[in-house]
């Protein structure tokens with residue numbers, strides 16, 4: 001019998017344009033899976049700090065009140081410093097309660113998360129099977145299980161390390177239940193910034209309908225094994241129907257890594273929605289594989305309710321595409337952006353600026369692609385080499401790059417340039433990209449014409465963008481340059 005407090009921390013820069021949060025599907029999936037494998041044995045409480053902020057004293061108060069037998073925390077890398085702070089406090093106040101951490105931070109940084117000694121256990125990779133087996137072990141009074149538990153690592157009291165490989169056991173997609181939606185306060189997420197910037201529905205939910213991606217982009221963190229494992233189209237639509245019926249959801253964000261890898265499943269998904277006459281809105285804010293679409297599929301998606309779709313282009317330079325192992329067909333994606341726009345969808349593009357060895361000419365190629373495309377919106381991200389990615393390894397040795405702790409949460413202002421232009425010039429490219437892209441009168445016209453919700457929102461969005469371009473970005477730049485200078489030795493300056 002376990003009494004589990006599940007926590008989703010918030011990263012330290014959770015404000016302004018960075019106030020985006022989606023329901024914590026990882027924790028919700030762990031709880032739903034454990035409920036099936038260990039019926040009636042556990043009670044769960046999910047506390048998401050992004051929805052209900054708490055001071056450390058209040059966190060301690062919650063633990064005192066709920067009296068968990070286990071604290072389970074889920075974090076991405078940029079939430080790492082908050083995770084450590086929490087664990088430090090919990091360990092001091094409640095030394096008898098075990099703490100386990102999982103999620104992308106742990107999958108990327110592994111044993112480093114155990115180093116501080118505040119977190120007793122980590123679980124790398126997909127968590128459902130390992131977490132349930134860990135609960136079984138705790139029930140049996142076995143706090144330091146020696147038998148293999150997928151992804152689990154910990155130190156025994158004598159400091160010997162027990163480490164199991166990640167993704168030793170991954171569940172079949174048929175065995176993954178609908179996440180435990182009853183454990184989150186869905187209304188709490190509606191007021192925060194959304195992954196789909198144009199969504200204005202009163203109730204939205206997120207869906208993760210497949211795991212694994214066979215591609216090998218160097219900047220990507222692979223939490224799931226490479227083999228693509230999709231849920232059946234009917235299972236996905238069952239979940240949508242459930243959310244519509246039980247929670248009044250009218251809009252869905254599908255946030256898969258690569259939803260459309262299986263063309264036939266994507267088609268079947270659209271037909272299933274229409275067959276069941278489900279009148280919902282759907283967006284793909286995390287992007288689709290833009291060169292694996294065609295007019296037929298785009299038309300089907302639009303008629304099934306898809307109103308917004310993001311295309312992850314990243315770079316329009318063929319050399320950079322090869323270097324980053326994305327290998328997207330640039331002509332195909334340009335064509336599909338135009339078709340999606342014609343089919344009535346609002347289209348967003350993702351671009352990354354500053355890959356190792358990237359030249360001014362190649363940066364211009366990317367900007368030109370964006371400016372001349374039919375996209376309605378675009379993000380121009382700075383390339384950040386996160387620990388655990390192939391990109392971090394590639395970045396070593398470029399412009400004195402040393403692996404830096406990126407767990408402080410500021411993922412917009414990376415003060416180093418890996419490209420063949422300086423960090424300052426790279427930032428100028430970024431600001432210029434946003435500016436020229438969004439302040440193009442033809443684009444403004446298209447945005448106003450095709451905006452999927454109340455057009456008055458557009459004005460607010462332009463204010464937010466201007467705030468980012470003219471206040472947040474310069475302030476962030478100044479701060480990060482000052483920090484870098486302070487950190488560097490006199491010789492390096």
Ligand code: B12
Nearest residue numbers: 020025026072073074076077102103104108123126127221
């Ligand atoms: C939704 C999402 C977001 C949301 C919310 C992020 C957040 N703070 O949680 C938003 C839009 C804000 C976002 C932003 C960013 N994101 Co994001 N995002 C995702 C996305 C698309 C889906 C997450 C999800 O629901 N997955 C489905 C669930 C089922 O998987 P899961 O959460 O990983 O959980 C499983 C395991 O990890 C494990 N597990 C998880 N928690 C726990 C806890 C315990 C105790 C245990 C035992 C196990 C466990 O078990 C779960 C079930 O198998 C993922 C892509 C992906 N493949 O997951 C990227 C991903 C998480 N994002 C990523 C990145 C890099 C970012 C950005 C930095 C990008 C940027 N430069 O702007 C920002 C970060 C800013 C921020 N505010 O957090 C990386 C994270 C890498 C890392 N090391 O942290 C990912 C993995 C994408 C990728 N493939 O590279 N993102």
Ligand code: SF4
Nearest residue numbers: 213215216217220257
């Ligand atoms: S396509 Fe997406 S999920 Fe697949 S490797 Fe590239 S970034 Fe990662």
